[in-house]
Amino acid sequence: MPTSMKVRHCPSPNVNDRRTAVSMLVLHYTGMENAEAALQRLVDPSSGVSAHWLVDEDGEVTSLVPEAQRAWHAGVACWQGIHDINSASVGIEIVNPGHDGGLPPFPARQMEAVAALSRDVVARHGIRRRHVLGHSDVAPQRKQDPGELFDWRWLASRGVGLWPPPQPPAATSLNEGDRGCAVVRLQEHLAGFGYAVAPDGFYGVVTAAVVTAFQRHFRPARVDGAADGETMARLVALVDAAR
C-alpha cells in the first residue's frame, strides 16, 4: 500500500485460498447505513462476505483480508468468461449507503483514498485498465454498485481504469425489444469488452441489464438500459481502446 497511507487492520474470517492469479480490481459500495455497520458485517463469520479493503468516507483505509487470499465480495458473477471473480480479483468496499440510502455523493477525501489505494493495487498485480470494474459490471442482473455517482472518469484521470475518449454519437440506437443483426453487433461489443451476454440478436432483459451496467460505469448521465447513440459510441471507443 502507499507509504503515505495510514492503514487500520481488522482481519475478516471470511477468506480462503485463491484458485487463480489476480487480474481484476472490483469496486463496491457498502450499501449500509454507516462505516461501523459495514465493518461489522464484513468481519462477521455468519455473514459470508468480506473484501480486501474498506475505505471510509473520510478516507481511512482498513485492511480486512490479505491480498494473497480470496475475499468474498463478488458472489455470482462473470467477466470475460471468468466466473470465480473472487479468486481473480482484489475487492474494495467503499462506505456509502447506496441506492437504498439515497445515493449520497462520495466525498473528495474518500475518492482520493480510493484512487491512491487502487493505483497501488493495479501496479502491484499488473491489472490492466480495462479490468478495473464495478460490482455491477460483473453482476449486472443483481448489482448496482458502486453506482452512477461514482466518478469513474475522475478515477481514470488518476491513472486507474478506462474512460472513453470524446467522440460524436453513433447514428444508430437500439432499445429493449429490438431484434436483428444490429443487436448482435451490440451484444458482440459488450461481450468482447467483458460483459456476460450472448450474441443471440434479441435485446431482452439480460441485454438491457448489461447496457444499464455499462451506462452506470461509462455513461452515467443516462442509466436506462436503452443503447442510444452516445452509449453505442462510447462502447465502440472502449472496445477499440481495450484492443
Ligand SMILES: [Zn+2]
Ligand atoms: Zn458490491
